[in-house]
Amino acid sequence: MRRDMNITNLKKYRQRRRLVKLASIVLVSGLTIWSLLHFFFWHGSSSVSPASFFSSSKTAQEGGTFNPSLDQEKEIDYETVASSRAKSSPRGGSMPKLTDEILSNLSLDSETCRATFPGLMKEIDDTVAKGPFKVKRSSDLGPMQVRIKKGRIYVLHAQRKRDLSREMVNSRTAALHQLHRALLTLPPSDRSSISSEFDTILTINILDTPFGTALQYTRNADPVHAPSDPDARTFLIPHFSFWAWDLPFIGSISRAAAAITQLEETQFQGNRWHSHKDPRAVWRGTTWFNSIHNPQLRYKLVSTAKNKPWADVQGLEWSSSSSTNSDGNGNTNTKNASNSLAIEDFCKYKYVLHTEGISYSGRFQFLQMCASVTITPPIQWMQHTTHLVRPLFSSDLDLDKARSLRKRRDGKTKDTRAKPGNAKEGGWTPHVRHERAWPRRYEPNEANIVFVSPDWSDLEDTVHWLEEHPKVAEGIARRQRELFVGGGYFSPAAEACYWRELVRGWAKMARPEKGEFEELGVPYEEFVLSNGWD
Ligand SMILES: *[C@@H]1O[C@H](CO)[C@@H](O)[C@H](O)[C@H]1NC(C)=O
Ligand SMILES: *[C@@H]1O[C@H](CO)[C@@H](O)[C@H](O)[C@H]1NC(C)=O
Numbered sequence: 001m002r003r004d005m006n007i008t009n010l011k012k013y014r015q016r017r018r019l020v021k022l023a024s025i026v027l028v029s030g031l032t033i034w035s036l037l038h039f040f041f042w043h044g045s046s047s048v049s050p051a052s053f054f055s056s057s058k059t060a061q062e063g064g065t066f067n068p069s070l071d072q073e074k075e076i077d078y079e080t081v082a083s084s085r086a087k088s089s090p091r092g093g094s095m096p097k098l099t100d101e102i103l104s105n106l107s108l109d110s111e112t113c114r115a116t117f118p119g120l121m122k123e124i125d126d127t128v129a130k131g132p133f134k135v136k137r138s139s140d141l142g143p144m145q146v147r148i149k150k151g152r153i154y155v156l157h158a159q160r161k162r163d164l165s166r167e168m169v170n171s172r173t174a175a176l177h178q179l180h181r182a183l184l185t186l187p188p189s190d191r192s193s194i195s196s197e198f199d200t201i202l203t204i205n206i207l208d209t210p211f212g213t214a215l216q217y218t219r220n221a222d223p224v225h226a227p228s229d230p231d232a233r234t235f236l237i238p239h240f241s242f243w244a245w246d247l248p249f250i251g252s253i254s255r256a257a258a259a260i261t262q263l264e265e266t267q268f269q270g271n272r273w274h275s276h277k278d279p280r281a282v283w284r285g286t287t288w289f290n291s292i293h294n295p296q297l298r299y300k301l302v303s304t305a306k307n308k309p310w311a312d313v314q315g316l317e318w319s320s321s322s323s324t325n326s327d328g329n330g331n332t333n334t335k336n337a338s339n340s341l342a343i344e345d346f347c348k349y350k351y352v353l354h355t356e357g358i359s360y361s362g363r364f365q366f367l368q369m370c371a372s373v374t375i376t377p378p379i380q381w382m383q384h385t386t387h388l389v390r391p392l393f394s395s396d397l398d399l400d401k402a403r404s405l406r407k408r409r410d411g412k413t414k415d416t417r418a419k420p421g422n423a424k425e426g427g428w429t430p431h432v433r434h435e436r437a438w439p440r441r442y443e444p445n446e447a448n449i450v451f452v453s454p455d456w457s458d459l460e461d462t463v464h465w466l467e468e469h470p471k472v473a474e475g476i477a478r479r480q481r482e483l484f485v486g487g488g489y490f491s492p493a494a495e496a497c498y499w500r501e502l503v504r505g506w507a508k509m510a511r512p513e514k515g516e517f518e519e520l521g522v523p524y525e526e527f528v529l530s531n532g533w534d
Contacts, residue, residue, distance in 0.1 A: 098486070098488045102493060103491035103492065104493060105493050106181065106182075106185035106492060106493060107186070109189050110190055110497075110500065110504075113493075113500075113501065116493070116494075116497075117487070117489060117494045117497060119387070120385070120489060120494055120497065120498060123236045123382070123387065124235065124236075124498075124501050124502050127233055127234065127235050127236075128508060128509055130233065132510075133213055133230075133232075133509055133510060133511065134511050134513060135203060135213065135510045135512040136213075136516065137157070137516040137517065141163060143159075143204055143206070143211075143212075143214050144157060144158045144159065144172060144203070144205075145201060145202065145204070145517075146176070146201070146204065146521065146524075147200075147202075147517065147520065147521045148183070148198050148200050148202065148507070149195075149199055150195055151183050151184075151186060151191075151194045151198060152183075153176070153179065153180055153523075154520050154521030155522045155523075155527040156201065156517060156521040158527070158532045159172075159532070160532065160533055160534060161532045161534050162534055168206055168207070169532065170244075170245075171206040172204070172206045174240035174242075174243035174244060175215070175240060176524065176527075178240075178495070178499060179202075179499055179503070181496065182495075182496045182498075182499030182500050182503075185496055190500075197508075198503050198504065198507055199507060200503065200506060201510065201512040201517050202215060202503070202506060202510075206240075208357075208358055208359045208360070209358065209359045212232055213231055213233045214233075214234070214235070215235045215236075215237045215502065216235070216237065217237060217240075217359075217383065218234075218236065218359050218360040218381045218382060218383055219234040219236060219381070219382050220381065221378075221379055221380050221381060221382050221386075221437035221438070222433045222436050222437045223436055224433070224436060233509075235502055236383060236384040237384065238383075238499070239362050239365065239383060239384075241253050241362055241366075249341065249343050250366065253365070253366075253490065256366055257369060257485070257490065259343075260344045260347050260366075260369045262344075263348065264371050264481065267348075268371060273477070277348060277372070278348055278350065279310075279350050279351075280309075280310055280312045280350075280351065280463075281305065281310060281311045281313070281349065281351035281352070281353050281375060281463050282311075282312045282349040282351065282353065283305070283311075283313040283314070283352075283355070284314055284315075284316055284337075284339065284340055285298060285315065285355055286298070286315065286316050287299055287315045289357050289358070297355055297454070298315075298355055300455050300456050301313060301353065301355065301459075304459055304460070305353075305459065305460075308460065310460060310464065310467075311463070312349065313353065314339050316337035317337055317338050317339050343363070346367060347369070347370035347371070350372055350466075351372060351373050351466065351473075352367045352373070352374050352375070353376065353459075354367055354374050356377075356379065356380060359381045360381035360382075361381075364383065364386070365383070365385070365484070365490055368389075368480055369490065370477070370480070370481060371477045371478050373449075373450055373476045374449045374450070375449075375450045375452055375459065375462065375463070376449070376452070377452060378393075378434040378438055378451045378454065379391075379437070379438075380437065384498065385484070385489050385490070388489060389448060389449045390446060390447050390448045390449065391442060391447060391451045392441070392442050392443070392444055392447030392449070392450050392476065393441050393450075393451050394427065394428075394450060394451065394452045394453065394458050394465075395428050395430055395453070395458075396441060397444075399458055399461040399465055400427065402461065402468060403461055403464070406464060427453070427458050428454075428455075428457065428458060430451075431454075438451070444472045444475075445472065445475060446479075447479070448476060448479040448480040449476070449480060450462060450466075
């Protein structure tokens with residue numbers, strides 16, 4: 001009896017959904033035609049894509065005082081590219097499938113690189129577009145500088161090892177080797193232009209926060225924080241973990257990638273995503289390690305989620321005394337925590353919580369390899385592929401309604417949810433700085449990550465909402481892995497492509513100060529024997 005009623009309800013519900021769908025298709029097509037006509041008549045422009053029209057109109061509607069300059073740069077549909085590759089069969093499919101052979105080929109030529117990894121070079125292109133800049137000699141304590149001449153590397157300046165932490169020495173070593181590998185594997189077809197395209201002086205900043213003009217790991221996502229110095233440039237480099245990371249639970253990206261692939265492909269394929277992944281949201285980290293922009297981030301996460309049935313959130317319990325070397329997440333090199341997880345084990349959960357630290361978190365790209373939903377406050381620090389994420393803002397979901405339905409179903413009248421004092425009922429509104437950093441928001445069926453309130457106040461409701469919309473949740477999770485792993489953006493081939501393009505872009509715009517770089521420098525091969533001076 002009850003079952004029949006449910007089925008009738010379901011039918012009615014489906015009918016209603018079909019009607020709503022039909023109505024929205026009619027509405028959307030009408031709007032599209034109208035907007036295209038509107039654009040052609042008013043702007044006479046043929047270069048405007050419907051995507052950019054949609055995003056700017058949406059921002060204007062919701063953004064309050066925020067008034068973005070119309071960004072009419074053509075929008076690349078990375079995800080479509082990646083998923084069309086993943087699905088492409090020998091018969092059909094528009095893009096060739098990325099084979100292991102391609103993804104491990106370090107010698108793709110520049111044209112093939114761009115065609116194989118659309119959008120990969122965006123950060124480089126944006127920085128090159130800012131025009132020429134001066135390169136000045138580093139001070140004694142300043143960042144490393146190297147000369148590239150005919151494809152060979154010479155070290156002009158390097159900080160003394162005793163002035164650097166162990167992790168900084170590791171990062172610097174990794175960056176040098178990454179650069180060297182990319183130059184060494186330059187394809188023969190690109191070799192003729194080696195002097196004209198690559199000869200330059202590079203400045204390499206391996207600190208966690210960006211400073212001045214250099215190759216660096218991160219930049220602030222909010223354009224308002226762009227430095228005012230007209231010569232300041234941040235050319236983003238791939239994280240040192242693309243070479244190696246001497247943390248016991250990571251190792252290197254190739255080890256972690258293999259472990260994650262093994263897990264995803266043997267344990268969580270098909271329906272097993274739902275039945276075998278742990279339905280909780282997972283996090284491990286050090287609570288005291290926080291950003292100046294959101295100093296309470298980790299405390300709030302732990303107080304919101306600790307011991308909740310929907311979460312497996314634990315502050316790390318270190319087994320030995322503390323040290324100052326850290327992984328961008330407050331986890332140190334020299335000790336072990338009894339409740340730590342191997343990086344691949346995060347992928348055993350449907351939801352992985354991401355927290356930035358003092359700046360970016362080097363763990364991000366590992367979480368992005370999981371077919372799991374990454375949940376994070378809006379990202380504030382960009383790394384070289386962060387622009388590929390497509391955020392669904394939890395503030396765009398009707399969490400209130402979902403909560404009251406849930407309460408009614410559970411027969412509860414009282415809302416027992418923990419409510420921080422400053423969170424207003426009805427969720428959160430992204431701050432203008434979030435809208436500047438992320439002008440485009442995505443629908444649940446196109447997103448590949450979820451952004452929640454920076455105080456985590458709607459984390460519980462968001463996790464419940466995703467559990468109640470399992471298709472949506474799985475879609476977000478699978479799109480993340482499909483893009484970053486399936487699309488090859490974290491592959492060795494992409495990394496080598498990226499470094500070469502980076503040096504080309506820098507060399508094209510860099511103007512080393514005359515007379516400041518007279519000497520040739522210490523050859524790379526000699527420098528790496530001692531790896532710097534004490
Ligand atoms: C790598 O790619 C280049 C083309 O960019 C090709 O010439 C070369 O044969 C490839 N190498 C391997 C091992 O597949
Ligand atoms: C760290 O501690 C955990 C739990 O005590 C243990 O399983 C793991 O093997 C340890 N790892 C290392 C590298 O010592």
